Amino acid sequence: MIKQGLVNVQTVDSTIAVELKYSTTDNFVKKDVYGDLENAYLQPDIAKKLAKASASLRKAHPGYRLLIYDAARPNSVQYILWDALDVPLRQKPQYVADPKIGSIHNFGCAVDLTVANEKGAPLDMGTPYDFFGPLAYPRMESQMLAQGKLSRKQLANRQILRQAMTQAGFRQNTTEWWHYDGMSRNSARAKYGMIK
Ligand SMILES: C[C@@H](N)C(=O)N[C@H](C)C(=O)O
């Protein structure tokens, strides 16, 4: 990653916590698909943007910090995630980007993350990471709230993350509360090479 120009996010902002889920068996594939990739890498401009989000979060909520679940992801792993996702083919791109096109993660320009409290515990966002269904959709939050499936507290927790991230210039995904893009796929492709 370093050879391709990416930076270890924690060298840019040491207050950001990292727990790469795909480097553990606690993920939807139930396998460590990252091997010795244990650090969160991003393109330098995206890492800088994330440090801005981190500062804004800590100013608004002293004691809270960002907790990264995934950052730069090799395209070879994108194929593994795509194949492992157990939903009908036409629904797959809502949850895992088509590896033939490439995920924004594959260019080091997207990040999956949450907010951790003073004790380092993740806030309750209403679903776990990589919960693939409407309860995790930012675009369905008002309905989920009205139906009593999402609590006001869970929604407020998502908004804490969203406020920090969007203020720093990240774009929220419509089907995953944890996924944020630092730039569009076309811009990422034009500016950076794909991480194979
Ligand atoms: C698989 C999930 N964590 C994720 O990042 N999904 C988006 C859509 C992606 O693969 O780019």
Ligand SMILES: [Zn+2]
């Ligand atoms: Zn993601």
